[in-house]
Amino acid sequence: MSILEQIKSELPWLDDKVSFDLTRGKPSVDQLNITQKNFKLIEIPFEMDGIDLRNYGNPEGIPSARTLGAQILSTEFDETIALDNSSLTIMQQLVSCAYHLGFPKSKLSEKTKFLCPVPGYDRHFKLLENFGVEMIAMPFQDDGPDVNVISDLISKDDDISGIVCVPRHSNPTGHVYSDQNVKEIFELIANKKRNFMVLWDNAYACHDFRDTINQTPVMKLADEYELKDNLFIVGSTSKITLAGSGLAFFASSELNISKFIEYRNSLTPGPNKLNQGMHVNYFKKSSLQSQMESLKEVILPKFELVEKYLDELKIDGFCDYIQPSGGYFISYESSNSKAEQIIEHCSKLGLKLLPVGSCFPYQKDPKNSNIRIAPTFPNLENLERCMEIFSKVVKKLN
Numbered sequence: 338m339s340i341l342e343q344i345k346s347e348l349p350w351l352d353d354k355v356s357f358d359l360t361r362g363k364p365s366v367d368q369l370n371i372t373q374k375n376f377k378l379i380e381i382p383f384e385m386d387g388i389d390l391r392n393y394g395n396p397e398g399i400p401s402a403r404t405l406g407a408q409i410l411s412t413e414f415d416e417t418i419a420l421d422n423s424s425l426t427i428m429q430q431l432v433s434c435a436y437h438l439g440f441p442k443s444k445l446s447e448k449t450k451f452l453c454p455v456p457g458y459d460r461h462f463k464l465l466e467n468f469g470v471e472m473i474a475m476p477f478q479d480d481g482p483d484v485n486v487i488s489d490l491i492s493k494d495d496d497i498s499g500i501v502c503v504p505r506h507s508n509p510t511g512h513v514y515s516d517q518n519v520k521e522i523f524e525l526i527a528n529k530k531r532n533f534m535v536l537w538d539n540a541y542a543c544h545d546f547r548d549t550i551n552q553t554p555v556m557k558l559a560d561e562y563e564l565k566d567n568l569f570i571v572g573s574t575s576k577i578t579l580a581g582s583g584l585a586f587f588a589s590s591e592l593n594i595s596k597f598i599e600y601r602n603s604l605t606p607g608p609n610k611l612n613q614g615m616h617v618n619y620f621k622k623s624s625l626q627s628q629m630e631s632l633k634e635v636i637l638p639k640f641e642l643v644e645k646y647l648d649e650l651k652i653d654g655f656c657d658y659i660q661p662s663g664g665y666f667i668s669y670e671s672s673n674s675k676a677e678q679i680i681e682h683c684s685k686l687g688l689k690l691l692p693v694g695s696c697f698p699y700q701k702d703p704k705n706s707n708i709r710i711a712p713t714f715p716n717l718e719n720l721e722r723c724m725e726i727f728s729k730v731v732k733k734l735n
């Protein structure tokens with residue numbers, strides 16, 4: 338009997354109609370319903386901060402939404418702007434602005450190379466690839482990107498002028514950068530500050546579901562190394578309120594912000610201020626902290642469930658993984674370079690996972706070992722079935 342046939346015979350509910358998807362870090366319906374319930378109680382504001390929200394204008398966002406962004410990102414109001422949904426869009430526009438116009442201390446060209454800690458976020462890598470930026474994959478240490486490797490790489494190659502970071506509950510590894518790690522990175526970059534872009538994607542800034550270390554606001558650390566003009570922080574409420582209809586934020590030096598607004602003035606006459614007003618009122622009714630607590634109640638049991646299966650596989654020596662303290666992902670490391678086979682077998686049994694190599698620049702996983710697991714979207718019952726399939730596939734292949 339083939340492995341697939343064996344598994345089908347062992348899981349009586351597994352028929353050809355089964356279709357599960359653990360590819361993307363999407364909020365579940367239950368999470369979205371928490372937000373919808375509170376949103377329903379809010380009247381649409383047409384005026385706020387003395388601004389007519391119905392009209393064009395305010396390319397930097399309304400003050401109350403900027404205050405919300407500064408709270409989420411731990412940044413200063415003057416250095417934070419509030420825009421439309423999707424921080425990824427902002428990041429694309431930042432790279433585009435750096436490429437076509439240049440920021441005072443960040444100019445991209447066809448020669449530019451970026452450091453990419455791996456495994457990382459697939460859409461970051463696609464974005465950089467689209468601009469022809471050469472990506473250099475590099476490893477993590479326990480508390481952030483590997484500083485010795487950064488030191489070695491940048492000392493050898495003058496064209497390295499950027500790094501992309503997810504500093505809290507990194508996608509997918511869950512790394513949380515320590516202050517010491519960030520300081521050491523900044524010390525190395527300080528020598529290159531005439532042209533260096535630090536893309537700091539704080540997508541999971543307030544998404545702790547277990548005890549997590551405190552981090553000093555990164556702008557403060559950047560200031561100590563005179564790197565504020567090199568630091569480009571983004572974040573959003575996508576995983577706080579509604580993934581497709583939230584607000585995204587950008588924080589940097591005031592110099593960079595004015596350059597970016599000037600650039601964006603050719604893209605849009607202003608952000609959606611009604612949605613900004615709605616979000617401001619939302620967080621008057623339900624504090625950020627209580628919102629995250631409610632989401633944690635839905636999310637944490639899903640991580641615990643996945644970890645129960647992975648712990649068993651880890652004890653058997655089939656994999657390694659580190660229990661995350663927040664965020665949206667678990668990074669599975671196959672001990673025997675079997676990622677591609679595992680993904681293929683799961684797919685044939687109705688469980689979709691990201692293709693092998695997705696978390697690496699140019700989709701190249703050198704060890705054929707990494708699989709990103711995104712547990713949030715399915716309900717608990719379906720997630721359990723996903724993990725039954727996954728764990729049986731791993732066991733049979735080993």
Ligand SMILES: Cc1ncc(COP(=O)(O)O)c(C=O)c1O
Binds near residue numbers: 458
């Ligand atoms: C690290 C990271 N950045 C950005 C995003 C997308 O965020 P947004 O919805 O704000 O574009 C995600 C979504 O999974 C992510 O994991």
